[in-house]
Amino acid sequence: MTKATWTVDAVHSEIGFSVKHMMISKAKGVFENFDATIEAEVEDLTDAKVEVTIDAASINTRNEDRDNHLRSADFFDAENHPKLTFIATDIKKKSDSTYDVTGDLTIRGVTKPATFDITFEGQSKDPMGGNTVAGFSGKTKISRKEFGLVWNATVETGGVLVGDEVTIHLELELHKQD
Numbered sequence: 001m002t003k004a005t006w007t008v009d010a011v012h013s014e015i016g017f018s019v020k021h022m023m024i025s026k027a028k029g030v031f032e033n034f035d036a037t038i039e040a041e042v043e044d045l046t047d048a049k050v051e052v053t054i055d056a057a058s059i060n061t062r063n064e065d066r067d068n069h070l071r072s073a074d075f076f077d078a079e080n081h082p083k084l085t086f087i088a089t090d091i092k093k094k095s096d097s098t099y100d101v102t103g104d105l106t107i108r109g110v111t112k113p114a115t116f117d118i119t120f121e122g123q124s125k126d127p128m129g130g131n132t133v134a135g136f137s138g139k140t141k142i143s144r145k146e147f148g149l150v151w152n153a154t155v156e157t158g159g160v161l162v163g164d165e166v167t168i169h170l171e172l173e174l175h176k177q178d
Contacts, residue, residue, distance in 0.1 A: 003048070005177040006038040006134060012173035015054060019144070020163025022155050027162075029061035029070075031084075038174060042123055042134045045099050050088035056081060074151035081108045089113075097121075101138070107147040116140045116170070132176035139169040 015034050021027040033055035040048030056078040059070050071078040088103040097120045105114035121135035144150075144166050153161040 003039045003041055004132075006040065006042070006174035007177060008034070008036045009133070009173040009175050010034070012171075014171045015052075015168070016170075017166050017168050019166045022161055023157070023159035023163065027061060027066075029059055029067075031055065031058050032060050033058035036172060036174075042120060042174075044093070045101070045118070045120070046091050046093050048088065048091055050086070050091075050101060050103065052086040054084040056084055075108075075149050077108055086114070086116075105142065105147075108149060110147045112142070112146055114140050114142055116168075126175075134174045134176070136172045136174065137170065139167060141165055141167050 010033075013034075014030055016028065016030040018026045018028045031054045034053065036050070036052040038048055038050050040050075056076040057071055059067050059076065059078075061067055061070070070076055073080075076084075083106075085106045086103050088101050090102045092100045092102075094100060099118045099120070100115050101118045102113060102115040104111050116138040117140065118136055118138035121137055123132060123134040125131070126133050143164050144162075145164050151162070155161055
């Protein structure tokens with residue numbers, strides 16, 4: 001089979017994250033603006049081309065002050081590093097529907113390898129327009145400090161305000177392009 005180009009349906013997709021807050025709970029957020037292009041035969045992603053671009057300034061944690069702080073030089077420095085990117089470099093099939101997708105993740109100008117555990121959720125025809133649609137979900141964990149996001153504050157109990165390990169999750173609905 002030949003590869004097809006797939007693009008994100010932003011209305012039915014999400015890229016989000018969670019990180020320990022005050023060492024007792026988790027702060028969660030999403031990026032409102034992102035795009036991904038995948039060139040693949042979705043039943044076998046092993047030779048797919050995957051590129052994801054995220055607008056750093058589109059971060060939304062449902063708290064405007066925190067979002068502004070995350071956009072600042074203390075964290076994403078969105079003015080100088082407006083995009084986060086992921087470009088796949090290796091894809092290994094684990095089962096009929098799961099893959100390890102490894103690639104170059106760039107945050108704040110720092111590029112490190114990251115491996116996403118991806119599940120192909122299936123494909124269908126859109127009843128409204130007849131387009132072929134595919135679904136994927138996935139997640140990975142990274143050290144934010146490895147990407148230069150090192151700001152922190154000590155809390156009264158001796159811990160820190162923001163944990164180092166960040167879980168990134170994604171839910172993507174992709175539309176096949178003709």
